[in-house]
Amino acid sequence: CETRVKLNTGAELPAVGLGTWQSLENDAYKAVLTALKTGYRHIDGAAIYCNEGEVGKAIRDSGVPRNEIFVTTKLWGTQQRTPQLALEQSLERLGLDYVDLYLIHWPIPLNPAQCEESGNYLTFPGLPNGKRDVDLDTWNFVKTWELMQELPATGKCKAVGVSNFSINNIKELLSSPGNKLVPAVNQIELHPLLPQVELVNFCKEKGIVVEAYSPLGGTGAAILKEPLVEELAKKYNIPAANLVVSWDVQRGVVVLPKSVTESRIISNLQTLTLAPEDVEKITNLSKEKGEKRTCAPDFSPFNTFA
Numbered sequence: 425c426e427t428r429v430k431l432n433t434g435a436e437l438p439a440v441g442l443g444t445w446q447s448l449e450n451d452a453y454k455a456v457l458t459a460l461k462t463g464y465r466h467i468d469g470a471a472i473y474c475n476e477g478e479v480g481k482a483i484r485d486s487g488v489p490r491n492e493i494f495v496t497t498k499l500w501g502t503q504q505r506t507p508q509l510a511l512e513q514s515l516e517r518l519g520l521d522y523v524d525l526y527l528i529h530w531p532i533p534l535n536p537a538q539c540e541e542s543g544n545y546l547t548f549p550g551l552p553n554g555k556r557d558v559d560l561d562t563w564n565f566v567k568t569w570e571l572m573q574e575l576p577a578t579g580k581c582k583a584v585g586v587s588n589f590s591i592n593n594i595k596e597l598l599s600s601p602g603n604k605l606v607p608a609v610n611q612i613e614l615h616p617l618l619p620q621v622e623l624v625n626f627c628k629e630k631g632i633v634v635e636a637y638s639p640l641g642g643t644g645a646a647i648l649k650e651p652l653v654e655e656l657a658k659k660y661n662i663p664a665a666n667l668v669v670s671w672d673v674q675r676g677v678v679v680l681p682k683s684v685t686e687s688r689i690i691s692n693l694q695t696l697t698l699a700p701e702d703v704e705k706i707t708n709l710s711k712e713k714g715e716k717r718t719c720a721p722d723f724s725p726f727n728t729f730a
């Protein structure tokens with residue numbers, strides 16, 4: 425896919441990137457290396473995916489010049505008070521001098537206290553009652569964003585943005601007194617059963633690029649089995665994943681299909697132009713079938729979309 429999307433910083437990124445959530449160890453290394461050797465120039469990662477070492481090594485081993493690759497990583501909740509340190513730690517693991525995009529992974533700070541002794545901040549600290557140990561009394565994403573805004577000036581990331589932010593979260597961020605910068609990106613769960621029409625339109629109005637994670641429905645790729653998706657894929661004579669990726673690109677959404685399978689990685693980069701009425705049909709699918717959220721759906725501290 426040759427389509428590129430422009431950020432509000434002026435930088436451009438390829439509309440299709442490789443997702444790396446749940447790609448572990450050698451699988452992550454091989455997936456990123458395969459992707460870069462077969463034409464991908466956009467890799468999406470995160471500190472909490474616990475694979476930055478492998479992802480970075482594949483980037484360095486690929487032989488593709490660093491300035492031709494768009495690399496994203498994300499700030500985990502336990503480190504929202506110290507984004508500059510967290511970014512430096514990510515770069516150390518990646519073995520890179522900078523990332524192209526650094527995102528607040530979730531709008532919810534997690535309590536770092538349990539991590540302090542071990543020094544391992546890449547966990548989901550929990551409470552005895554099974555709830556996440558959130559840290560909203562003394563910290564919030566507005567304060568985190570104030571610190572994030574300063575990072576591009578360090579040269580360690582080229583742009584900053586957010587992930588899993590609702591319309592209300594973004595409104596709160598933009599109207600806060602310390603706000604100087606519009607996030608470049610909001611990365612969210614988005615697929616044919618969660619088309620996020622309102623949030624996509626809102627972000628477009630504000631100049632925020634939307635990126636889709638779990639674009640195939642996450643592990644198991646359930647979206648590819650939807651009868652409408654199968655029917656339209658047959659009509660265009662393409663794999664169902666290509667139909668879904670093409671639908672994102674046509675909506676102006678950057679899309680991050682994850683795979684560790686060589687043939688799928690190669691195939692997922694192919695897009696084609698769909699008839700506008702077919703784009704519309706896919707966008708409307710959830711109106712009949714109901715929306716389906718796969719990531720942190722019922723877990724209240726992470727359910728920030730209500």
Ligand code: A2P
Nearest residue numbers: 638639640641642644645665681682683684685
């Ligand atoms: P695998 O990594 O084993 O190849 P999402 O991007 O929505 O998170 O979806 C990821 C899931 O979809 C993974 O289970 C991945 O499997 C699978 N997947 C990725 N690409 C394809 C494809 N082209 N066809 C079928 N399944 C795919």
